[in-house]
Amino acid sequence: MGWKETxxxxxxxxxxxxxxxxxxxxxxxxxxxxxxxxxxFFLTNVTLWGIGGDTTDLFGQFRSLLAGGQGTVMQVGIGPIVTASIVLQLLGGANLLGLDTQDPRDQMLYQGLQKVLVVVMTILTAAPMVFMGNFLPASKELAANxxxxxxxxxxxxxxxxxxxxVLILYMDEVVSKWGVGSGIxxxxxxxxxxxxVGGLFYWGGEGGEQGIIPQWIDIILGNAGTIPPLLTTDGLAWLxxxxxxxxIITTVIIYVVVVYAESVRVEIPLSHARVKGARGRFxxxxxxxxxxxxxxVRALQANIQFLGRILYSQIGDAMPAILGAYTVSNGQAYPVGxxxxxxxxxxxPQDWMWWLGQTANESWQIMLRVSVDLTFMIVGGAIFAIFWVETADMGPDATARQIQNSGMQIPGFRQNAGVIEKVMERYIPQVTVIGGALVGLLAVLxxxxxxxxxxxxxxxxxxISITYKLYEEIAEEQMMEMHPMMREMFNQ
Structure with a gap:
């Protein structure tokens, strides 16, 4: 009896x-x-009952990416879902699961396995936060009462x-089945x-973090302290x-590049095998x-840093230097070696611009870290893009079957799934790798x-990418509402 039957x-x-x-x-x-x-939004503002004292965010800069709220019911965010997806991607890519996603029974097993893994990952993520290292300290007064x-x-x-x-898992499922886009x-x-929005408009207290607009208002009113001459090196760095x-420049450039890259495509002409004049493009x-x-990719990095902080919380400065050296700032532990x-x-920018004097590391150490980050993101982006395409039925073979089943064919080629697959193999694998590597490069830059x-x-x-796709999906939904015949064509 195989594992599926068990x-x-x-x-x-x-x-x-x-x-x-x-x-x-x-x-x-x-x-x-x-x-x-x-x-x-409500759950990200519901503070955990029983917390006493300040909490330490183990995810740090990954917090907004993992869509959680520090010290709230949404503490783990989408982290367990993403980690479970990584495990399933790796197992599926190595063909260790033996599941055929085209088979309804195997689809049900895959979805059930994913939910079990999410539950396990939630436990493995939450337990160290609560029971190890005092990251979410329990209230002594409440314990006594x-x-x-x-x-x-x-x-x-x-x-x-x-x-x-568990709630965020089923909230994602509700959006995926009943809403627009995906919950994640x-x-x-x-x-x-x-x-x-906070980075633009947040009006912090005296000496605290401020948004860009309040900061500029203070500069105009002369409340920003001493400003170096703008035509000097220090003045340019300050500006x-x-x-x-x-x-601002980086955000605008990334926005333009991503929107442009989303619109760049190779369009493969298609024609209907039986209906003359019916043409399309893939x-x-x-x-x-x-x-x-x-x-x-980023979740994998987050889990690595999560492990490092857990180890440091347990053994402190006794951690071997080859593994890591940490410094504590504002209650947060940061690796410095x-x-x-x-x-x-x-x-x-302060993490790698050593000439600003805001990091104690040598220039060669910083450049090695930059090189590792670039390699990790570019290579990881390409590898996970390939896994994503294969498991999401977007590969050449799955695409060829979809085109064949729709009654379409590529003009000038025989109406055969194998022939269509060979044509798709000229484009999809190469574009997948290039696109994954490009996204990794943009993320690091x-x-x-x-x-x-x-x-x-x-x-x-x-x-930017998700918003762009939501816009496309909403436009498609509105078109189908206006033209019900199109819904029948797309089996909606």
Missing amino acids: AEPVLTRMPGVARPEGHVPFRRKLMWTGAVLLLY LGVGLTGVEFIIFLQIFIGG GLFIVAGVSQSL LLDASVLA PVKLIYASVLPMIL GLFYYLAPIYS ANMMGTIGQVSGTGLLLT
Whole structure:
């Protein structure tokens, strides 16, 4: 008996959101999407009951990308979902699961397995945060009042985080089946947009962090302190970094490049085998695999840094130097040497511009870290893009079958799935690798130059790309609402 037969009774009974039996009107899709988004914002503002004292964010700069809220019910965000996807991508890519995604039974097993993995990853992510290193400290006063001890309060905190992790899984499923786009994409856009808006308009207290617009108002009113002469080297550095001009330029450039790259495509002509004059085109976009595989790459980096912080919290300065050396600032531990330092992504211009004097590391150490980050993102982006295309049925073979089943063919070639697949192999694998590597490069460059609200480059890329795709999907939905005949053609 294989593993599928053994696990089937459990996997097929995992709770799930029922698919709509018929067409869901566009307004109802928007209603479901808006309702889930409101619930997400509500949960990211529900503080964990039982917390005492300051909390430490283990995910740090990855927080907006993982769409969670530090110290809230949404503490783990989409992290467990993404980590489970990485595991399934690797197992599926190595063909270790033996599942055929075209088979309805195997599809159900795959979805059930994914949910089980998300539950396991939620436990593995939440448990160290609560029970190790005092990252989410339990209230001693509450423990005394309840008479359950600190362990009891920690278990209550863990239970809240676990419930939040399961909730976000089913919220994603509701959006995917009843709403517009995907829940994961929606939550990322929501989290990053909050940071972008805060980076522009947040009016901090005296001496605190401020948004760009309040900062410029202070500069104009002469409340920004001493400003070096702008025509000097110090003045230019102040204008680009302290006045956030470089962040604005980078954000605008990334926006333009991503929108342009989304529109660049190779269009393969198609014609209907039986209906004369019925023609179409199959677009192979430059970013064929979309920007979503970047979540997997960054999540892998986040898990590595998560492991480093857990180790440091347990053994402190006794950690071997080859693994990592840490410094603590504002209650957060940051790697400054060792393996975890070189594997840490570049977050801002100050992380690599050693001539500014804001880092104690040698120039060769910084450039080695930049090289590792570039290699990790470019190579990882290409590899995960390939995995994404194969598991999402976007590869040459799956695409050829879809074209064949629709009754279309490529003019000048025989109507045969094998022939169509050979034509697709000329474009899809190459474009997938190039697009994945390009997105990885853009993500690192955006981090190096800095963005509005200190949003990570990957988060900015994802937000722009997801928003663009949402716009396309909404336009398509509206067209189908106006022309019901098109819905029948696309089996909607």
